[in-house]
Amino acid sequence: MSKKKEKPIAVSVIKRLPVYYRFLTTLHSKGVERISSSELAEKLGVTASQIRQDLSQFGNFGQRGYGYRVANLKEAIAKILGLDNQMDMVLAGAGNLGKAIINYPNFKRRGFYIKGIFDVNPELIGQEVAGLLVQDISLLADFLTNNRIDIGIITTPPESAVDVADIFVRGGIRGIWNFAPVSLNYSGKVLVENVHISESLLTLSYMIDEKFGSKS
Amino acid sequence: MSKKKEKPIAVSVIKRLPVYYRFLTTLHSKGVERISSSELAEKLGVTASQIRQDLSQFGNFGQRGYGYRVANLKEAIAKILGLDNQMDMVLAGAGNLGKAIINYPNFKRRGFYIKGIFDVNPELIGQEVAGLLVQDISLLADFLTNNRIDIGIITTPPESAVDVADIFVRGGIRGIWNFAPVSLNYSGKVLVENVHISESLLTLSYMIDEKFGSKS
DNA sequence: TAGATTGTTAATCGATTAACAATC
DNA sequence: TAGATTGTTAATCGATTAACAATC
Structure with missing residues (x-):
């Protein structure tokens, strides 16, 4: 079965997902539990707006007032990228x-x-x-x-x-x-x-x- | 000495120059003498407009009614990219x-x-x-x-x-x-x-x- | 010359950023 | 609750495409 196709996602967005994924993997392996869009943005040299905008294309992965759970977000992106498929x-x-x-x-x-x-x-x-x-x-x-x-x-x-x-x-x-x-x-x-x-x-x-x- | 800085060139343009360069090198080695922006566009899967727009940032390399001399354009791009410098x-x-x-x-x-x-x-x-x-x-x-x-x-x-x-x-x-x-x-x-x-x-x-x- | 194709301006399209109400 | 931060809408910015006058 193919994914639900809501609206086509811009390629520019998709190209950034692996970057987020890689960095979240690093954070996760260091035991970091949460991160905000602005912290993530700073580390990756992009804007917080962009990260939130990008992620919002696929769903709501964060908690207002708290940020993102590293493990959850990492897994969510893995799923989006299809890393759970062979x-x-x-x-x-x-x-x-x-x-x-x-x-x-x-x-x-x-x-x-x-x-x-x-x-x-x-x-x-x-x-x-x-x-x-x-x-x-x-x-x-x-x-x-x-x-x-x-x-x-x-x-x-x-x-x-x-x-x-x-x-x-x-x-x-x-x-x-x-x-x-x-x-x-x-x-x-x-x-x-x-x-x-x-x-x-x-x-x-x-x-x-x-x-x-x-x-x- | 640094290059004359007219206006800063967009990175997106600069990233396409090596693509043009590679293709012109191939054409040149095949003995092709001239090419129009539309022929080039078709081969590379971009628009002719984009090619002309990109090149025009650096100078006038073509001849109206004729197109571009492959050897000339190749050398011009090499110069722009600084391939003549070590x-x-x-x-x-x-x-x-x-x-x-x-x-x-x-x-x-x-x-x-x-x-x-x-x-x-x-x-x-x-x-x-x-x-x-x-x-x-x-x-x-x-x-x-x-x-x-x-x-x-x-x-x-x-x-x-x-x-x-x-x-x-x-x-x-x-x-x-x-x-x-x-x-x-x-x-x-x-x-x-x-x-x-x-x-x-x-x-x-x-x-x-x-x-x-x-x-x- | 007539036809072809550039160089460039203007119009469109898309992507990024800013801002803020929603809400945890 | 008060503070923080998301999700999302609207504004801005930049890049691509269309169009055409200039001209070889």
């Missing part, structure tokens, strides 16, 4: 970046399971990474027909990214988490979340020049 | 993610130079990565006083990220490229660009549930 994933490209992602420690805790790892490199095929054997990429299409996979992760070089993405889409994947520096366009059929790592370095570089002046 | 960087955390970043092939071409790699792990210290020896993190502070470094990269586990960031800031670094899932707050003193990789997975997960319905 998501099955495959990864293509078992280089350093791929391995870094596979070994991310919180995936399982949050319901994300890597079910298969694929690569073209004969030296990597057969290697064990986090308890899985790296398989030949030529087996990917079959793997997807035999397994119901939600998310495909692309950590290949840019040249192969589009081919892999096509296999993912034909294989019935619902979302692509793309780390290759290419623009993937599958309007509507599949959701694509791009993590264009190097682009953020260019942004940083621009802002450094702007703030401190360029070195030349 | 940026010296150090990296802390030589695990898989750190190695992935160090080996990114386009850094030098774009003026980004990694000058030092640091870690706490004795097994990594002394290892050679991309022509540099991994050094003990205890040497980082001294390294920064002896070398003029622009950008510090944090690819450590979250527990050590704040300590490393403090060393960076005391060492006179101007920007931090942070991959650790922590919120770094150095309002004003230093620029911080966060790449919270796992947060984008949570966003994707939410949107999949929203679009296709959750599996439960």
Whole structure:
């Protein structure tokens, strides 16, 4: 069953939920029981208004005069983000970046399971990474027909990214988490979340020049 | 010398420049000579208006009735982003993610130079990565006083990220490229660009549930 | 020239912030 | 209760899109 769709929530709001979630997890592990929107805002460098506005899109999680119970709010956000549902994933490209992602420690805790790892490199095929054997990429299409996979992760070089993405889409994947520096366009059929790592370095570089002046 | 500051450019605009740049680089390598804002828009999934609006903040790079010369526009954006200036960087955390970043092939071409790699792990210290020896993190502070470094990269586990960031800031670094899932707050003193990789997975997960319905 | 496409202004749309009544 | 803080409405701010005169 799909969620009740009240009104569509803005993407800008959804992108902030994981930030709140991460910070609440930290607070919770430190034994902090309550927090107000203004305290939270200060720690995260946003406004209290924004936090209350964001949360109010999903329900009433606080108590007037008191604030938010950290444990409750954390769980509420986990629920909103669907972290209580399992998501099955495959990864293509078992280089350093791929391995870094596979070994991310919180995936399982949050319901994300890597079910298969694929690569073209004969030296990597057969290697064990986090308890899985790296398989030949030529087996990917079959793997997807035999397994119901939600998310495909692309950590290949840019040249192969589009081919892999096509296999993912034909294989019935619902979302692509793309780390290759290419623009993937599958309007509507599949959701694509791009993590264009190097682009953020260019942004940083621009802002450094702007703030401190360029070195030349 | 610092750039002429006409009017401050919106961050949202600056974040799109690397996208344009990447795509123009691809076009250029394919031998494409000209492109119109509407063609570019279609390929990138944005509006032609936005592209023209964005570019017009920095100058007039096109020709009415013709469009943009790919080579010219590419170079113009490189200039805006400061890719013709050298940026010296150090990296802390030589695990898989750190190695992935160090080996990114386009850094030098774009003026980004990694000058030092640091870690706490004795097994990594002394290892050679991309022509540099991994050094003990205890040497980082001294390294920064002896070398003029622009950008510090944090690819450590979250527990050590704040300590490393403090060393960076005391060492006179101007920007931090942070991959650790922590919120770094150095309002004003230093620029911080966060790449919270796992947060984008949570966003994707939410949107999949929203679009296709959750599996439960 | 005629057609095409930019650069830019004005209109729209959406997101953030401020403010405050509701209420714990 | 009195003080604090939420949830929510309204006001502001900023970013995107539409439209078109300028012009290659």
